[in-house]
Amino acid sequence: MGRKMVAMAAAGALLLLSFGIIGVVSDASNHRYKPEDPVPLYANKVGPFHNPSETYRYFDLPFCSPEPVKDKLEALGEVLNGDRLVDAPYKLDFRVDYESKSICKKQLTKKDVAKFRSAVDKDYYFQMYYDDLPVWGFIGKVDKEKNDPSEYKYFLYRHILFELVYNNDRVIEINVHADTNSMVDITEDRDIEVEFMYSVKWKETDIPFEKRMEKYSQTSSMPHHLEIHWFSIINSCVTVLLLTGFLATILMRVLKNDFVKYAHDEEASDDQEETGWKYVHGDVFRFPKNKSLLAASLGSGTQLFILTIFVFVLALVGVFYPYNRGALFTALVVIYALTSGIAGYTATSFYHQLEGTNWVRNLLLTGFLFCGPLFLTFCFLNTVAIAYNSTAALPFGTIVVIVLIWALVTSPLLILGGIAGKNSKPEFQAPCRTTKYPREIPPLPWYRKTVPQMAMAGFLPFSAIYIELYYIFASVWGHKIYTIYSILFVVFIILLIVTAFITVAMTYFQLAAEDHEWWWRAFLCGGSTGLFIYAYCFYYYHARSDMSGFMQTSFFFGYMACICYGFFLMLGTIGFRSSLLFVRHIYRSIKCE
Template sequence: MEVLGERPPAIQRWLLCVMLFLFITSVHSFYLPGVAPQDFVKGDLLKVKVNKLTSTRTQLPYSYYSLPYCKPEKIVDSAENLGEVLRGDRIENSPYVFKMREPQMCNVVCHITLDAKLAKEFKEKIDDEYRVNMILDNLPLVVPYKRPDIDSLVYQHGVPVGLKSHFGESKEEKYFIYNHLTFTVKFHKDEETNAARIVGFEVKPFSAKHEYEGKWDGKKRLTTCDPHAKRTITSSDSPQEVEDKEEIIFTYDVDFKESEVKWASRWDTYLLMADDQIHWFSIVNSLMIVLFLSGMVAMIMLRTLYRDISKYNQLETQEEAQEETGWKLVHGDVFRPPTNSDLLCVYVGTGVQFFGMILVTMIFAALGFLSPSNRGGLMTAMLLLWAFMGLFAGYAAARLYKMFKGTEWKKITLRTAFTFPGIVFAIFFVLNALIWGEKSSGAVPFGTMFALVFLWFGISVPLVFVGSYVGFRKPAIEDPVKTNKIPRQIPEQAWYMNPVFSILIGGILPFGAVFIELFFILTSIWLHQFYYIFGFLLLVLVILIITCAEITVVLCYFQLCSEDYLWWWRSYLTSGSSALYLFLYAAFYFFTKLDITKPVSGVLYFGYMLIASYSFFVLTGTIGFYACFWFTRLIYSSVKID
């Protein structure tokens, strides 16, 4: 066995530098420029920024200027954090510039003439229902519309590129582009200072075939839309068709409306787009059912265990125990190291790392640090926390490895640092190659890929080694009972105690604790809606921990009572099998809720959901394992054994 000395001062200095780096980058990701309120007075310039083109049909984002839209004199990229780049956000300046509280009518942005290639590109984006995303003072652009089933207005993110429709007496469907945008900027005015803050950014798109006299020179007055005659576009009587050699003139109006909504509440409109009442009712309903089931299971287990321990201890004191029965019978084998114990140590350590990341992220989100207004903040925080939690992954893996009488701590450390991230990175790399092949802005650029590799190799891997070093220096965990040299034979088990059956049954309850919330999470990811009830999500995480622990402990107890002492791996797989149900539900969601037609988009969906399910397996499996580990040590240390 290696002799481990004191920690060198160099490691302490390195740890301090890493902690400082993580703190600075975390603060930068939490507090982005533009999140703080900004006051505007009349006449101040308001610069509209453009973001990616998105579609729920393809899930492939594209840069705004991938289509021949009007461009400013110089395109400038806004500063992006790691999370924004991974999400495919490409925020750039635009030629749309307003003056605060000064309405404008029929502003001409630019004039283009389509050729066959450009017309084809527009038609493809219209077929795939792409929407243009814009931002003003950190507020996304929304299109208000009225749904027939509810009284209030509903908002959709972004402007459609165009529409495909019949027009007039034509029987053939034609493509039309939205080339006139009527913006409405809502502001809340401070009566004392006369300054105002922007609290809403809405638009109504129109398709209009603009007309003018003579030859276009950039200064012509439009006959269809004239600010001097106070005439603007109010309907699409003569829409702009998308065809070869068609001239398209892009125009816009802007109006300013005073609003009673305060700056602190301006995101409420965006966050209440989903059916909020259904969300709350579903979560509370699920919560009550799971709590009720958990309470019953806990009560039954406590009463049964108390009776077992009392009976065993009473028989020992009266010297009446002629033959041991039940779970006490296997006390000499229950702590025997499992087969492939190294891999179990690796996955338990990885699960601890993932649990720490999820827990801290949920707490930050519930406190409001990771609101939707902070684009990319959630993903950036998760990646940084993942790297930092490598310290606890190495510690947990090394402690368990030493308990199993392992001696090669560096080997187990390397496997902990590379197994799970390596598999996820390989899947991610293949998916990124597919996105890159589609020339989508969602493809992660080389610089960002290098940053991810640096987080992995430069921070996570060294921290796993430090955690493992510290964990292996500590004394090994002592078993409460001695292990026999010769393993006893396991009797034939009943059909319902078959490992496959009990593992699959064990995953149902943890999945039931989260599947309603899972629907809203999938909707926010794949249908481009905001997710914001992080307080409830934290509560669901607590319920998930309780249900994983209880179902694993119950099934472990039944297994030990039937004299089967191979509980190590089964405890991990019992709660971890809920990941299988998560993936099956993701497949069900794909075929029932999404309208994805491209094969590449389908591969991306199932690839990312495979990563999510794999992560869920590691998280829930570790929770179940530690619950069972604590349970077995507790019950065997509570009875008297010769």
Template sequence: MRGTTALSALAVALALPLQAAAWYLPGSAPHSYKQGDQVPFSVNALQAKAFTSQIKGVLKYDYYDPRFQFCTPDGGPEAQSENLGSVLFGDRIYSSPVQGVMLKDEVCKQMCRITITPENAAFINDRIREEYAVNWMVDGLPVAESRREIKTHEEFLSLGFALGSLQDEHFQPYDPPALHNHYDIYIDYHKRGPDEYRVVGARIYPLSKDSLAGVAAGQPADCKAANPLQLSDATSTGVAYTYSIRWRESSTPWATRWDAYLKVFDPRIHWLALINSIVIVSFLCMMVAIVVARSISRDIHRYNAIDMNEDVQEDFGWKLVHGEVFRPPGRPMLLSIFIGSGSQLVAMAAVTLVFALLGFLSPSNRGSLATVMIVTWTLFGSIAGFVSSKVYASLGGEYWKQNIVLTAMLFPSLVFSLVLLLNFFLIFSGSSGAVPFGTLLALVALWFLINVPLTAVGAMLGIRSGGFTHPVKPNSIPRQIPYQHTWYLRPLPSALIAGILIFASAFLEILFILNSMFGTKIYYAFGFLALAFIITAVTSATVTILFTYFHLCSEDYRWHWRAFVTGGSGAIWFFVYGLFFWATRLELPGLANKVLFLGYLSILSLLFFTLFGAIGFLATYAALRRIYSAIRVD
């Protein structure tokens, strides 16, 4: 299985970092061909792309969906093995009827002739209007269309090619749309030695040609036909699918053949965004430093001086609630579970970004990113169990058995239920993106056979190590909390203010990721993403500490849940921006598309909230333990 290959490749990469630096996927071997060898083509699922301005669908369709009536290879299509991440991302790879022969040019070679029925013609025309892209691959490399960035006018390779055209070369609209049925394919090869060649590039120029008009039965299709092929919704239409292949020698070596696909557009935008985020973080860190180094240090000095005087004076400020600050909050079980799950996500994200930065998760290995995320999340169940049980013990929890079970089950069940619900919509919509039942069973097996036992082991270690020590004991009688007159210290306003600062630090990378998920470009700026992740984590920690200090100064000691919510409050603006992205960049016809997008957005927002919420809570917890250990309490 390709999943096993990916994991073994990661192990090899860790042992041989110098050798791994020369490859996108350590352990993979290039395929060399001789002149006259068959070069395999394969096909993947169709996906809506933003070829013009807006993305018009999130559903994927199997290439051999009977409604498309595409040509099939002799003997029928053969499914190719895929790893876990590839299946979850909706890849459905099959053999192709296109036959390539190394260094042999083909001109107007016919794949098949079919007759498209009116019902299927209506379906195909709707998909053309939604700008669906056809995905082919040759030697594992995507067959791409050459396009230009609208703003920068830079040329880039767009994965897949348009199913059809909505307008002609003079920008006059087609009604009905024109179906692309002829493909000019240019394959770049690199000569390694005598009679040794490697595929290093593949470009395609799809065309619409009414190649059967005026052609007698049994005669070859006319690939020079000038008129476009338009499918009628009223009568059946004869279609001939044809292609031409031309081979071009290239100086690009096999090791860098993905560079043309992984181009980062206008890196200045990334740098400006990162600089902006760094300025925000620096400002926040400076504020926290001022608060800690000046305000808190001055307060500690004043409090300790008062304690040394014979005259008894009343406490004030944040010391006034020293007997309440470590009082267990409401629902400590639920809080500790979410903190443990968030810690597991932090570890998963950090390790995945490290692998990505080392070049191990290139798109040349389809699904490797998702596979590594799932595997690392499964293996880091011990972190979730350890952190959850230790925090729960620190909060005075006694039902440790329930804590172990719920830590292993609650958050994964929530995410899995959302995925399962969306999968039903995909099945009922006839989308190839629906996760097969066997894959769902594999996820459940990873969950129960690996993650659950590791969570239990981590929880037992956390219980044996005991909870965190508190420098101040809670009072026996809870102190009354005064009414909060300051509006920005109330729960909702403080979360919104903190959240917009956290979201702003990651805004641009979120935009690029959403465009990559639904657009025509591959996101591969993992260096920028790693920096953005670090900046967002620091922002979440500093903002949460700052707002907690303000709450304590106003004599509100209910900081536990507020710290978690404040740290994860960027998810609120993440979700809001997702809705704005929908309004400005998406056209989602039908209920299924709308539900799927909202479902994907909800899952991403939940992960964002839990991950950064855990960072905010743990940073605040550590800061408060440090602050209150510095004061003298009678």
């Protein structure tokens, strides 16, 4: 345990150091400007508004582009987020107003017009960053024909209005509007000449620079949103407290009666036949089948749990403020690499407790148990993104960087953790001796089988987080901004508590039915909430979102499968550890010969 704590402390120190080194840095280092100073403006990407994963480079559409187009050097997290920043064609010097300034006159061919019309039809939006402030706008609009409502006309915005706000020598806010009086009809395929223009208007404010990002936080923190959020958390808390309290009371009463009954039986007659969970005391600590896989699952689940805790810590201290480009993805990659030693130590240590001998194979299984499916999913989805020529496709250089991180950081730490776990020589603490031959498990009704038990065990934890899931999905797979991490952390704690309680209850009922093969059942029941979350994905996709198309559908269900698999491993570990503590406690409390 001491070594594990040292490893976690070292990982935390390295994590904080890494964020100090690879944090997002602005081009204008101090964000201070003098009048007429150039302020960095980058065009990022375009794409269908309802398909957040389907994004393309800004100049994939035939806008006026500078020659040559200069790409901005981006951090790892920005690339993983699909950002591809380039110099924008607009010149927005500090505190300089422009009235209808022309960018260029461009001759659009029929092919260009068709491309713009297709983009307008799919509700394409663009995203830019001005002094690290995000800004969005649509590229056009669709109107119904006045004479024939079944026919549509497509218009391209050619004049953009920038409204900029400053405080002394700093940029505070940027807004973009399209001039609806200056549009180009692109309904028909024809060659046309379009003059792209923009206007700039500056105004002063007293909002301090430190609070300029609060504008984006407030969009998710409006009173009605907060009210629904607090209703969600209160509803979850009340439900959980009532159900877990009710369950804990029943379980404690039943256990108390069991302890009294078994103590009375021991005093009355040592030859009296045992019944219930005491009857299987000679088999309950018999090591399970596929113990190498179980140990690897516990190792991966423990790593993902530590990863989640570290991410919550960073979120609560304000690292993931709105539009801190790529910070979350950078955190996930760095923390996962640095915590791989915990997975190796946990897996091999528990594997040796189960008297396993092939620890090298166990370590390899641990390393690929989560990364393997994630890598295969990534290969497929990256291929799809390449076929679509989307910015969601990772460049070759980024893939090389990730492979190097895995080869030079993740794998060595995993091996070191495995060696430490192997040399720790732990012993499995079993309060009862295991008999030579296992007892036969009596026939069980259908509702005591594995799948129905998983369904019952996963429903209660899922019901505790159901309302909050919508806000998470709307943020990850939409354009909402999630900033109230304290509420999310409370919901996460509730999820852990309910998972532990319900898995312990299911384990008790299983042992009371004289079924001693509880090891895998406890892990599967604990992790079953991940399956409920994945089932919710189908509901969200069809009922709560407007996502469409093969690429977006593939990304949604592909990456959500990996996330839900991670939840399965993490919550399965929580359930198993809780059940193991419970089983050890009850069998330590009675006399077993």
